[in-house]
Amino acid sequence: MTFINYASREINCKIVYYGPGLGGKTTNLQYIYSKTAPEAKGKMISLATETDRTLFFDFLPLDLGSIRGFTTRFHLYTVPGQVFYDASRKLILKGVDGVAFVADSQEERMDANIESIRNLDENLREQGFDLQTIPYVLQFNKRDLPSALPVDVMYRALNFKREPTFEAVASEGIGVFDTLKAVAKQILVELRRQ
Amino acid sequence: MPANELVLYQEEFQRLENSLRQLRQDASARAVFVFDKSGQQIAAAGETDQFDTTSLASLTAGNVAATDGLAKLIGEREFSTLHHEGQRDHMHISIVGKRAILLVIFDERSSLGLVRLRVKRSSVEMEKIFEEMQEKGTRAADGQAPASPFAEITDEDIDALFSE
Known part of the structure; x- marks a missing residue:
């Protein structure tokens, strides 16, 4: 939920990274964290299991600078991708302003990608949002793997509404900031429209 | 689409802060915070520089959301208060109005009973402020209040x- 604070001249927005388990959502946030100046970021929180799988969410607060005298702050969250954590995913979508979907390019994960987008659509609806209208970008992650499907095949299967789509290797940072910028821009444009 | 924007003007911010300062004093608490349910800090009072307030906001909201989910699982509408007891410091978390969370951090200088009592009293006042914020926001949407920057x-x- 966009929060405009006239008293402290701040604007806060919430971006959620969604996608199937082990797709690289947490890796996206870790890369952003590692490449952001200390004064522009807060502490990154990961609520993970002992085996480093996301249990509830990862959280990273980020200052992007100021716009018309207002400090623009984005709160990045990931959801747990594993199918059985659906109840937690719904909670994290509360008050979301934009979604970045991190798809796994490996052929054997295509069913999981499709299922996860369907799940996102459904869970957004439950929170009163619509995937058709909410700021949304798509990322094809793990492009470096030998079993990665061709981009056009993935695009046809996963692109929902001609949203901006990026190829990525999140572990090396490729495509990570492009994805973040694209969704942040859409949120700001939406804010102007309102 | 739900009302997906919360706008806080200087006037309401001041009133919220005053109300928090009063609560902090009355409850002998270390710090008091108001967060939005989506994990954003709205206002605070007390020893706030002792804490990573951004993390506190997002984890408290996560905690409330998870507890809310638990409540619904057993057929409750919500659990309106939560209490975490530590060795030195304790937390009292409660819901104010529809979308705000009030967090009180206190130690041995206070007690759960006192915190509960004071929270109950000041929640009424804060709810009123939030209602007015909401109204102002609606008026802004109708073009009767300052437009968004x-x-x-x-x-x-x-x-x-x-x-x-």
């Missing part, structure tokens, strides 16, 4: 954010 941002403004 973002109504006039340009593509260049947005691009400038990402140029560094």
Whole structure:
């Protein structure tokens, strides 16, 4: 939920990274964290299991600078991708302003990608949002793997509404900031429209 | 689409802060915070510099959301208060109005009973402030109050954010 604070001249927005388990959502946030100046970021929180799988969410607060005298702050969250954590995913979508979907390019994960987008659509609806209208970008992650499907095949299967789509290797940072910028821009444009 | 924007003006911010300062004093608490349910800090009072308030806001909201989910699982509408007891410091978390969370951090200088009592009293006042914020927000949407500063941002403004 966009929060405009006239008293402290701040604007806060919430971006959620969604996608199937082990797709690289947490890796996206870790890369952003590692490449952001200390004064522009807060502490990154990961609520993970002992085996480093996301249990509830990862959280990273980020200052992007100021716009018309207002400090623009984005709160990045990931959801747990594993199918059985659906109840937690719904909670994290509360008050979301934009979604970045991190798809796994490996052929054997295509069913999981499709299922996860369907799940996102459904869970957004439950929170009163619509995937058709909410700021949304798509990322094809793990492009470096030998079993990665061709981009056009993935695009046809996963692109929902001609949203901006990026190829990525999140572990090396490729495509990570492009994805973040694209969704942040859409949120700001939406804010102007309102 | 749900009302997906919370706007806080100087006047309401001052009133909220006053109300928090009063609560902090009455409850002999270390610090008191108001967060939004989506994990954003709205106002605070007390020893706030002792805490990572951004993390506190997001984890408290996560905690409330998870507890809310638990309540629904057993057929309750919500659990309106939560209490975490530590060795030195304790937390009292409660829901104010529909969308705000009030967090009180206290130690041995206070007690759960006192905190509960004071929270109950000041929640009524805070609820009123939130209702007025909501009304003001609706009026703004109808064009009767100051427009959002973002109504006039340009593509260049947005691009400038990402140029560094």
